[in-house]
Amino acid sequence: MIADYVSKLSKLMGASVKKSVSPDLKKLNEFTMLHFTGPEVLKECITRSDKEIGGYSTVSLDWDRKERAAHFHGNLSLDLPPSRPEVQRSGYAMFRTRDPPKNFLDEETYWDWQTLSHVALRVKGDRRKYLVNIQSKTALPTEIHQHRLFLYNPGEWEVAVIPINQFLLTHWGRVESLQEVEKDKVRTIGIGLLDRRYGPYSLYVDWIKAISDDEAERYIAEGRAKAAKSTNPELLLEKRIAESRKREMEL
Secondary structure (H helix, E strand, O other), X not given: OXXXXXXXXXXXXXXXXXXXXXXXXXXXXXXXXXXXXXHHHHHHEEEEEXXXXXXOOEEEEEEEOOOOEEEEEEEEOOOOOOOOOOOOOOOOEEEEEOOOOOOOOOOOOEEOOOOOOEEEEEEEEOOXXXXXXXXXXXXXXXXXXXXXXXXXXXXXXEEEEEEHHHOEEEEOOEEEEOOOOOOOOEEEEEEEEOOOOOEEEEEEEEEEEEEOHHHHHHHHHHHHHHHHHOOOHHHHHHHHHHHHHHHHHHO
């Protein structure tokens, strides 16, 4: 009986002191950080806006029954708080995953993406300029890696694929360096809006994953096949540009 107790305690302690959460070895093609399968998943995220500095932007992350997805929405305002003259810039809103819990030794824990190469997001958005934010181990806690979330088919569901090595390290919205994401020390991921435009914004999110090269190629191929059948002017323009570049390479 005592031996069983010691064995269980050892396993518990071993699990608790792990510093990183790696993808399942049987599923190296992807690692899901968020999948909004129901309203209960919203608890895994937090929202923030410039109201923290006295601004006037609003932000909500709700469960949408019709879309069966999370709805990131609100109204962006660039107005500065009159009572805080030190604030020279306002107008942001975002959501992200919560900080991972510390381990048994009170040490920080991380996601480990070393076997993965891209971030993929299934989203349905408007024409605003959203950013994907990755927080990893950096010199300053306010530094994050960012990349534009390009939406080629606003108003329709699509999968956006972004190479992890193309994220740029930023500090308060300004590019700091070309330092790449430490893929074995990722803490949070989320989406933000900082496009310096007044007005409403709306983005539905189904899931966010880190994926392999093979999975990235599959999603990109599916997107191209969809674009080939689409009558959307933006997708048709993208198709013509791609065909033009292909002809140039063949000359």
